[in-house]
Amino acid sequence: MDSSWKTIIEPFKIKAVEPLGFTQAPERERVLKDAGYNVFNIPADKVLIDFLTDSGTSAMSSEQWACLMRGDESYAGARSFFTLEKTVRELTGYRHVLPVHQGRAAERILMTVVCGPGKTVLSNSHFDTTRANVEAAGASAVDLPVAEALQFDLPGPFKGDMDARALEAKVRALKPENVPMIIMTMTNNSLGGQPVSMRNLREVSEIAHHYRIPLILDAARFAENAFMIKRREPGYSKRPAREIAKEMFSYGDGCMMSAKKDALVNIGGFLALNDAEWVRRAREVLILGEGFPTYGGLAGRDLEAMARGLDEVLEEEYLAYRLRSVEYLGDGLRKAGVPVVEPPGGHAVYVNAKKFLEHIPPSSFPGQALVCELYLTAGIRAVEIGSLMFGEGQNGNFKPARMELVRLALPRRVYTQSHIDFVVEVFAEIAKRKDLIRGMKLLESSPRLRHFTAKLMPEVA
Numbered sequence: 001m002d003s004s005w006k007t008i009i010e011p012f013k014i015k016a017v018e019p020l021g022f023t024q025a026p027e028r029e030r031v032l033k034d035a036g037y038n039v040f041n042i043p044a045d046k047v048l049i050d051f052l053t054d055s056g057t058s059a060m061s062s063e064q065w066a067c068l069m070r071g072d073e074s075y076a077g078a079r080s081f082f083t084l085e086k087t088v089r090e091l092t093g094y095r096h097v098l099p100v101h102q103g104r105a106a107e108r109i110l111m112t113v114v115c116g117p118g119k120t121v122l123s124n125s126h127f128d129t130t131r132a133n134v135e136a137a138g139a140s141a142v143d144l145p146v147a148e149a150l151q152f153d154l155p156g157p158f159k160g161d162m163d164a165r166a167l168e169a170k171v172r173a174l175k176p177e178n179v180p181m182i183i184m185t186m187t188n189n190s191l192g193g194q195p196v197s198m199r200n201l202r203e204v205s206e207i208a209h210h211y212r213i214p215l216i217l218d219a220a221r222f223a224e225n226a227f228m229i230k231r232r233e234p235g236y237s238k239r240p241a242r243e244i245a246k247e248m249f250s251y252g253d254g255c256m257m258s259a260k261k262d263a264l265v266n267i268g269g270f271l272a273l274n275d276a277e278w279v280r281r282a283r284e285v286l287i288l289g290e291g292f293p294t295y296g297g298l299a300g301r302d303l304e305a306m307a308r309g310l311d312e313v314l315e316e317e318y319l320a321y322r323l324r325s326v327e328y329l330g331d332g333l334r335k336a337g338v339p340v341v342e343p344p345g346g347h348a349v350y351v352n353a354k355k356f357l358e359h360i361p362p363s364s365f366p367g368q369a370l371v372c373e374l375y376l377t378a379g380i381r382a383v384e385i386g387s388l389m390f391g392e393g394q395n396g397n398f399k400p401a402r403m404e405l406v407r408l409a410l411p412r413r414v415y416t417q418s419h420i421d422f423v424v425e426v427f428a429e430i431a432k433r434k435d436l437i438r439g440m441k442l443l444e445s446s447p448r449l450r451h452f453t454a455k456l457m458p459e460v461a
């Protein structure tokens with residue numbers, strides 16, 4: 001399409017529709033209370049607009065649905081596996097492809113193979129399940145984001161970058177043999193969905209290879225990252241997103257992929273590696289937990305749809321629409337006086353709840369208070385990324401997280417512009433009476449990934 005038009009449209013028409021979960025205020029109050037003020041416990045049919053996650057919530061294309069019939073369900077050596085293998089090899093250049101049921105399975109397998117006591121994994125930022133898997137394998141996980149990643153009000157083109165100097169210093173301090181791998185998370189989900197620049201990726205790759213440490217990409221949102229490079233990094237504006245993605249992968253030695261994000265499927269993932277010895281050991285772990293290495297816990301049809309999704313996600317009309325929808329939500333919130341992490345990320349807008357609800361201290365979970373208010377007001381479901389997710393200790397020894405954010409993650413190809421307009425209207429209304437919103441008290445929680453299971457209640461005025 002010629003690109004002189006200002007309005008970027010949804011590059012699809014809708015063939016199957018699904019009703020939204022309309023509710024009334026008294027019902028939502030009851031539902032939220034029954035859920036222990038934790039939106040993970042709310043039945044999805046009581047949610048109107050679901051921004052909880054962009055993971056596994058994509059709408060598949062008619063071609064992907066057709067893949068479900070085309071899938072080969074043979075136990076071993078299914079044709080669908082070879083289709084996926086070919087697609088992943090062509091895209092990433094990595095030799096060995098191991099399908100898994102979702103991203104964290106790839107993490108668990110890889111960490112089991114290469115981590116252990118005394119080892120430290122370094123990253124621009126570990127995603128929460130990545131960190132949990134590193135730690136479960138007895139190693140430590142250290143994040144080395146660039147300083148501007150934590151300056152939420154300041155826009156920057158590549159706030160997902162890794163601090164390359166800090167990386168080199170850390171590798172020397174720890175000794176290279178104690179660093180089994182470096183992980184580059186693209187985009188950086190934990191710090192605003194911000195992209196990593198090619199320049200930084202190249203630099204990190206040079207450092208990693210200088211010290212003979214493998215560089216592994218956490219590639220869940222590789223296509224969004226590639227398109228932001230195209231838009232923002234000098235020298236890339238004329239290159240196809242597919243080529244940019246290939247260049248990204250060329251700096252790594254392998255990748256872990258949650259296909260629930262940029263492979264546009266509802267379940268799936270893979271681990272792709274060059275190192276034959278790592279792969280041999282990874283296959284053994286894979287067989288123990290996921291199944292035979294040509295299906296990895298998935299049906300043949302899932303492999304088929306995943307391969308197709310990896311192709312579709314690199315279509316530039318799709319990527320232009322995708323990034324525009326997130327920006328559009330960010331623009332609307334900014335206009336409504338809601339502080340957001342700048343700039344909006346590739347898959348989500350992150351509201352700075354600490355700044356929006358200044359009267360609520362971190363120990364009273366301002367992010368969770370806003371999440372609850374969004375649900376009560378209009379049935380919108382978002383997720384807290386703050387002291388409920390990352391804070392430590394309870395009551396007396398509370399240690400806050402370094403941010404109090406609320407993430408509004410946009411499922412791919414699911415909502416239209418009027419859905420976003422509605423969400424902005426709700427925020428504008430909440431902004432008017434935000435000083436009346438109360439903090440939350442934590443009643444119950446578990447030590448790891450506690451936001452999934454925590455129970456809370458509103459503080460009394």
Ligand SMILES: *Cc1c(COP(=O)(O)O)cnc(C)c1O
Pocket residue numbers: 055102103104105127129130185186187189218220257258259260261268269
């Ligand atoms: C979602 C995600 C994972 C984990 O993948 P799952 O499919 O949810 O298991 C890992 N890394 C990043 C950056 C993610 O966003």
